[in-house]
Amino acid sequence: MPICKNCGVELKDGTKICPLCGMSLNGSSPQKGTLDLKSSEKEIPGSPNLSHWIWELFTFLMIAGFIVVFMVDFAFGMSISWSKIPLVSIAYLWLTVTLAVKIEKKIYLLIMIEFLILLIFLWLLEMFIAGSSWFHEFALPFLILSGIILELTLVIVYGLKLKSLTILSICFISLGIFLLGLEAVLNRFLQNRIFVSWSLVACACLIPISGFILYLKSQLKKRGKELEKYFHT
Amino acid sequence: MANNFREKDWLTLDNAAKIYPATSTRRSPPVFRLTAILHSPIKLWKLQEALERLIPRFPYFQVYLHRGFFWYYLQRHQEIPEIKPMQHVGLSDLPIRRKTAHLLEISVRENKISVDFSHVLTDGKGGFRFLTSLIAEYLRNLGNKIKPHENILIPEQVPQPDEFIDAHRFFFKSGMPKPPKLNPAFHLKDKQLYHRKFRIITGCISTEKFISLTRQKGATITEFLTALYIYSLSEVYQDYIRNNIKPGSSIIRLEVPVDMRKIYPSVTMRNFSLYVSPEIDLKLGHYSFTDILKKVHHSLGMQLDDKELNRQISRNVSAELNPIIRIIPLFIKDLYLSRLYSRLGERIYSGVLSNLGKINLPDTMVDEIEDWGFIVHPNHVMKKSCSVISYGDRMKITISSVIKKREFERKFFKKLRTEGIPVHIEEE
Secondary structure, eight states, X not given: OOBOTTTOOBOOTTOOBOTTTOOBTTSOOOOOSOOOOSOOOOOOOOOOOHHHHHHHHHHHHHHHHHHHHHHHHHHHHSSOSTTHHHHHHHHHHHHHHHHHHHTTTOHHHHHHHHHHHHHHHHHHHHHHSTTOOOIIIIIHHHHHHHHHHHHHHHHHHHHTTOOHHHHHHXXXXXXXXXXXXXXXXXXXXXXXXXXXXXXXXHHHHHHXXXXXXXXXXXXXXXXXXXXXXXXXX | OHHHHHHHSEEEOOTTGGGHHHHOOSSSOOEEEEEEEESSOOBHHHHHHHHHHHGGGOGGGSEEEEEOSSSEEEEEOSSOOOEEEOOSSSOOOOOTTSTTOBSEEEEEETTEEEEEEETTTOOHHHHHHHHHHHHHHHHHHTTOOOOOOTTOOOTTSOOOHHHHSOHHHHTOOTTOOOOOOOOOOOOOOOOBOSTTOOEEEEEEEEHHHHHHHHHXXXXXXXXXXXXXXXXXXXXXXXXXXXXXXXXXXXEEEEEEEEEGGGTSOOOOSSOOEEEEOOEEEGGGOOOOHHHHHHHHHHHHHHHSSHHHHHHHHHHHHHHHHOHHHHTSOHHHHHHHHHHHHIXXXXXXXXXXXXXXXEOOXXXXXXXXXXXXXXXXXXXXXXXXXXXXXXXXXXXXXXXXXXXXXXXXXXXXXXXXXXXXXXXXXXXX
């Protein structure tokens, strides 16, 4: 069995570097690093892929529904008329769920694509409903605003690895900004001019609440969760 | 308390440990080291396996110190203590104030295994049981058969609730008179070694010869060594007088820990030691070694009494339970406790003599273990401490010192030699 020249301890056969001091057994100098004698990482057995199975069932139902609606519409008039909206809705629903299942780990990308699909879906709806002009005036700016605020909130929450009350605090700030934007978009759509009034009050309330939540969190971190051991007398 | 730890993952400090976090410094950490020297080089991976299996048996040792608002407490540590390469000299300072630092440190070199324990965790007996159990598990891992023994705890056992308890509080009786107040004692005077450095000199003697000498003198081993310690300090005191060095106090008083498990039926693995304080006052005149031995013999006989020791428990636990003290925030308590430690500890004692006694192990382990070592970290006020351990026919008397001068050690071992005991000196 090999013996470390530095520590004098016996090591397992095949060991090249002493895990205690980092000295190479062929005599080179100790390597920096911490002792790692722990057993190799255990593999976590994978859970059964239930979500994939549900997605397959969902896909089957959606395809069946799509075909039935299409066939019924087509069979009666040999053209597509009323079924446009349900067909687009089914396609939108399937795409949304599929993306959520397939790219669930890339949350930022998922949200961006979901918003894009929603925009296309709403644009198609506006086209299929004759005489309506709400998409460019309201839906588009509203969805862009919502998407940007949601993305930014998630970047902050995940990027800074925030937890519980801090997330709530960030959500309150995001909500305040969202309300400002929402009122501006609404006023532009309804009154054809951009201004804010009630959302300023809401924002002025939400931001101090957010600050209070952060303060509460700092206090609870110190004294709430660990209350008993921290305050034991 | 055991349920408390299982459910809440934290433990209160025992009564004796409460003072240490406030008084611990890098110069004087409350640390002691136990070392076992085996016949063959340590097989590192086998030791690591043994440690991983054994540490859940000692959950009260797998902790780190945490500040509460009123008291410190021990928080369960998720990590197993690391095995480190042994330093050539000295003990670890076990940085108890560093977040998540273990309160024990295991180190190995060649055929030696050492564990440095913080007194926040346990005392000598608790530490000894841990190291013995670790070695037993290691030897079992190598294929040896180890017979069951009172000092060996095995991983298959479940930790007993009695091992967790603060025995001071368990055996506390209220309303006892306090122990008498003690005046400041004599301390050695010399410049201290550089930061965190200290000298260790070990005198090895024959246990058999020494026992026959102590019997002849009508004393126990601890009494004889205590008397020798006091005698050597009194010689240094006389040197100071001759050389016009002001000695400060004329009282030479030693702190001699007593394992309370021998007095009370307790299996606690946490601190359960108190102190007896033999002393002489050199203003009363010159004391020969025989005088000192006689005085120490009677003094220890008087103090090693459960009722007398109860006074210490009563004083210490009453202070802990005092409602006013309990509600004082920790940062103020820290100031108070460090003053208290100075008043009740380092100022009133000239030195410490800690005798762990004779190592008692099953035969199968005795065949594998060559020797044992025991070092107590010296206090920077008392300057030196003496620790004693005996194994087979070999008794090791280790004097650790934070000062450079060795006149005390010279006088100590010279006197032992003149009493007819051959001494073999080892220095680290």
